[in-house]
Amino acid sequence: MKDSIMEQSIQLFAQKGFKETSIQDIVGELNVTKGTFYYYYKSKEELLMDIHLQYIERLLENQEAILADESKSCQQKLHDIIFKLIHDIEKEGLRAKVFFREIRHLSPQHLEHIIPKRDRFKENVQQVVEEGMRNGQFRSDLPPDIVTLGILGVTNWSYFWFQPNGEKSDREVAAIFYEMLINGIKAE
Amino acid sequence: MKDSIMEQSIQLFAQKGFKETSIQDIVGELNVTKGTFYYYYKSKEELLMDIHLQYIERLLENQEAILADESKSCQQKLHDIIFKLIHDIEKEGLRAKVFFREIRHLSPQHLEHIIPKRDRFKENVQQVVEEGMRNGQFRSDLPPDIVTLGILGVTNWSYFWFQPNGEKSDREVAAIFYEMLINGIKAE
Incomplete structure (x- = not known):
């Protein structure tokens, strides 16, 4: 129930x-x-908080399973993080909508539980970016924090437009975004 | 008044x-x-609609001035569109917040005025991408519509985190995003 x-x-x-x-x-x-x-x-607020918590905890769990896989390169981890987020839109789209739009209705006490997890989500992506910069998979002349926010922009924004039953599949969209972020859009 | x-x-x-x-x-x-x-x-709804209309009309005006400048390459146009959006966050940030969050309070009749303009904003970016693909400035093996949504993700998301008085200036952030989108983050 x-x-x-x-x-x-x-x-x-x-x-x-x-x-x-x-x-x-x-x-x-x-x-x-x-x-x-x-x-x-206890209240509608507590329910809203529970929705937010479950949403962000699932995201973190998926993300950290990808990060922990030592058989994967940083480039693969980046690809898999992008794919997983877009793949989950079908299942998690409404939850994400409520998360982004209604977060202002949470009290400061409730936010205290959410904000550190939301920050961790970003820090995990940044960790992949930084590790890739150190080991020579990503270029190291760009600031990792802004690069991370760029990546999160691409993926988070897709919650507002991606149609799971649309023309392109989650796998195709993720592959295009990955390719665009990795190699850029400039002609050779 | x-x-x-x-x-x-x-x-x-x-x-x-x-x-x-x-x-x-x-x-x-x-x-x-x-x-x-x-x-x-006439009503609070009419005021909300006016806020939305003014916001999107200003964005379009700025964007179309960049598009119309024939002295600029498609790469420069892309850079300038990114810069202008991030530059305007200081002035337009609150308006953008209201735009993204409160659009569901507009009636279908009001939305009829907004949606075509919002679509035009996206189509204008796509036009730059497509032109650059045709004239050999951008690679033509990626679908222009998804590339456009990726670019819009990077810029639109910055409304949620960019601090006009923060560590990096609007010009720096725009330059990083441009570089990242143009050349990618993979090490040479």
């Missing part, structure tokens, strides 16, 4: 907005009582 | 959210009456 409450809320928050969705709306869709809601969550 | 109402609303919408800001909040900050508000705008 806890999972159903979360899934239903993600739908409603994405569609109507966090403020515009009442606890009654959520339990109404599930045909349960408010009591059921309060058995699992 | 119309400009003050708009500037004040952008501040409040960015800070508190569109739904959470009342017309009373806006006129209260300006020490005027609701009558003054209604002299200029």
Whole structure:
């Protein structure tokens, strides 16, 4: 039931907005009582926080599995991070929408749990970039922090436009972005 | 007065959210009456639409001035589009925040005015990419639409993190992004 409450809320928050969705709306869709809601969550804010936490923790888990694979070069790790993010849009797209748009509704106490994880997500990408610069796979004349923000721009923005059932597959889009970031778009 | 109402609303919408800001909040900050508000705008929705329209129209105007400059190569045009967007964050950052976050509060009739302009912004970048592919400045083995979305990811995302008074200037960040997109991050 806890999972159903979360899934239903993600739908409603994405569609109507966090403020515009009442606890009654959520339990109404599930045909349960408010009591059921309060058995699992103290408030709508706590639920929102849980959505954010689960979203970022899954991202981190996937990302850190890629980072930990010592058989992979930094270039491969970069490719796999890009692919995984785009691949997950189908499953995680609504959750991401709620994450980016509704984060301002979290209280400072709740944000304290989220911000360090969000920062870690960025730092993990930067770690791959820096390692690649050290071992000669990436050029070392560009600042790794700005390069990282460029990479995150390309991937995070795709949440706003990528259609999982569209013309190009997740694998194709990831390959194009990887190629563009690695070799650039200038003609030889 | 119309400009003050708009500037004040952008501040409040960015800070508190569109739904959470009342017309009373806006006129209260300006020490005027609701009558003054209604002299200029029929509703809060109309004001939001005006904010969006002005934002996207200015972006288009700047972008199309760059495109029209025949003395510039496609590479230079791409650089200038990136620079102009990052340069404008200081001035347009709040407006952009309201644009991206509150667009769902616009009615379909209002969206009809915005969407074609937003699409044109993307098409203009794609036009530079395609022209550069034709004239041999950009490689032609990547699909121009996805390349364009990658470029827009890099620039649009910077609205979420670029600090105009931070360590790196708008010019430096734009130069790094341009270099990264043009030549890639792989070591020679």
